[in-house]
Amino acid sequence: MRSTIAVTGVTGFIGKHIVEKLLRQGFRVRALTRKPRTSATDHLVWVAGALEDRRALDELVRGAECIIHCAGQVRGADEDTFISCNVSGSVRLMQAAQESGSCRRFLFISSLAARSPQLSWYANSKHVAEQKLAAMSSPVSLGIFRPTAVYGPGDKELRPVFTWLLRGFLPCLGDPASRLSFLHVSDLSEAVCQWVMQPGAEAGPVELCDGIKGGYSWQRLQELGSAIRGKPVNLISIPLPLLKLAAGFSTLTHRFVGKDPMLTHSKIRELTHRDWSASNARAYECLDWKPEVSLERALREGLF
Ligand SMILES: NC(=O)c1ccc[n+]([C@@H]2O[C@H](COP(=O)([O-])OP(=O)(O)OC[C@H]3O[C@@H](n4cnc5c(N)ncnc54)[C@H](OP(=O)(O)O)[C@@H]3O)[C@@H](O)[C@H]2O)c1
Structure with missing residues (x-):
C-alpha cells in the first residue's frame, strides 16, 4: 500500500479527477470537504471542514506525507474573497502541514494567471499565495503548479465554448491573435501523480x-473547429463595452442570489490578456510526464 496524501478541493472539477487518479494508483487519500459525504472507503477518508477552520486542517493532514492543495476561490465580486481563500487559506494549510510532524511535501495548485498578477484579483491572489508559501514553507518542501485553462469531464467553463465551436460559432474575447493555451484534466492529474511519486x-x-x-x-x-466539423466556423468578436455590460449584469444578479460571479470587470482583463501561451519546459525537466491530450484530439474525440 502506498502513502497517505491529504487533498483539498476534492469536491471541485479538478480535485475530483486528481483524487480518482491517486486512488487508482493505490494511494490513501484524506480529503477536505465542506459538504456532507458518506462514501468513505478504506482508501478514502473525508474530513469535514474548510480552509478557514484550523482544527479541520490539522485533522486533514494527520499522518499524511504529502499535501495536494487544490482548493481555490475562482470566482468572486471583490478582492477580499480571493485573498481570504487563496492566500490566507493556503498559509493556514501550510502551517498545519509544518506542525503535523508527518508532512514533508506540499503541492500548491496555483495558476498560469499568477504570472500576471496585475490583471485580476484572482491572478494577484495566486501570485501572493505563491510568494507567501515559498517564504514560509521550510522544512516542508514546496511544489507549485501553474496550469493553464483546464478542461475535461465535469468542467463548466470551457465546455460551452467548445460545444459552440463545433456547432460553428466561436465567441472571441479581445484580439483574435491573442495567444491561449489549454490542458486536459487527465494530463493535469497525471502530472500531479508524477509529482507525488517523484x-x-x-x-x-x-x-x-x-x-x-x-x-x-x-x-x-x-481553423481547428472548421477542420473538425468540415464546415466554416464564425468568429464572433465580443466588443469590450458589451463584455463590461455583461460583467456588470452578472455581478449584480449574482449578488442578488448570494452567489460569487465568474464574469467581473476584474476577470475581463484576464480573459482579454494577449498572451496566455505556456511552456512545459520546466515540467519536462522535473517530472516524468508528457501531456497526451492535445486540444485538437479532445475536440475530435469529444473528450470535454
Ligand atoms: N479550472 C481551471 O481552468 C484552472 C486553471 C488553473 C488553475 N486552477 C486552480 O485549480 C484549483 C481547482 O479549480 P477548479 O476549476 O476545480 O475549481 P472548482 O470546481 O470551483 O473547485 C474549487 C474547490 O475548492 C473548494 N474550496 C473553495 N473554497 C474553499 C474553502 N474556503 N475551504 C475549503 N474548500 C474550498 C471547493 O469546495 P466546494 O465544493 O465546497 O465549493 C471546491 O472543491 C483552484 O485552485 C484553481 O485556482 C483551475
Missing part, C-alpha cells in the same frame, strides 16, 4: 499546458 520534483513554479508550442490564437481555434 520526491525532489519541486523546482519553482511549473507551467503546464497541452504542449502545443506557442498555444492557440482565436483564429487557430476557428
Whole structure:
C-alpha cells in the first residue's frame, strides 16, 4: 500500500479527477470537504471542514506525507474573497502541514494567471499565495503548479465554448491573435501523480499546458473547429463595452442570489490578456510526464 496524501478541493472539477487518479494508483487519500459525504472507503477518508477552520486542517493532514492543495476561490465580486481563500487559506494549510510532524511535501495548485498578477484579483491572489508559501514553507518542501485553462469531464467553463465551436460559432474575447493555451484534466492529474511519486520534483513554479508550442490564437481555434466539423466556423468578436455590460449584469444578479460571479470587470482583463501561451519546459525537466491530450484530439474525440 502506498502513502497517505491529504487533498483539498476534492469536491471541485479538478480535485475530483486528481483524487480518482491517486486512488487508482493505490494511494490513501484524506480529503477536505465542506459538504456532507458518506462514501468513505478504506482508501478514502473525508474530513469535514474548510480552509478557514484550523482544527479541520490539522485533522486533514494527520499522518499524511504529502499535501495536494487544490482548493481555490475562482470566482468572486471583490478582492477580499480571493485573498481570504487563496492566500490566507493556503498559509493556514501550510502551517498545519509544518506542525503535523508527518508532512514533508506540499503541492500548491496555483495558476498560469499568477504570472500576471496585475490583471485580476484572482491572478494577484495566486501570485501572493505563491510568494507567501515559498517564504514560509521550510522544512516542508514546496511544489507549485501553474496550469493553464483546464478542461475535461465535469468542467463548466470551457465546455460551452467548445460545444459552440463545433456547432460553428466561436465567441472571441479581445484580439483574435491573442495567444491561449489549454490542458486536459487527465494530463493535469497525471502530472500531479508524477509529482507525488517523484520526491525532489519541486523546482519553482511549473507551467503546464497541452504542449502545443506557442498555444492557440482565436483564429487557430476557428481553423481547428472548421477542420473538425468540415464546415466554416464564425468568429464572433465580443466588443469590450458589451463584455463590461455583461460583467456588470452578472455581478449584480449574482449578488442578488448570494452567489460569487465568474464574469467581473476584474476577470475581463484576464480573459482579454494577449498572451496566455505556456511552456512545459520546466515540467519536462522535473517530472516524468508528457501531456497526451492535445486540444485538437479532445475536440475530435469529444473528450470535454
Ligand atoms: N479550472 C481551471 O481552468 C484552472 C486553471 C488553473 C488553475 N486552477 C486552480 O485549480 C484549483 C481547482 O479549480 P477548479 O476549476 O476545480 O475549481 P472548482 O470546481 O470551483 O473547485 C474549487 C474547490 O475548492 C473548494 N474550496 C473553495 N473554497 C474553499 C474553502 N474556503 N475551504 C475549503 N474548500 C474550498 C471547493 O469546495 P466546494 O465544493 O465546497 O465549493 C471546491 O472543491 C483552484 O485552485 C484553481 O485556482 C483551475
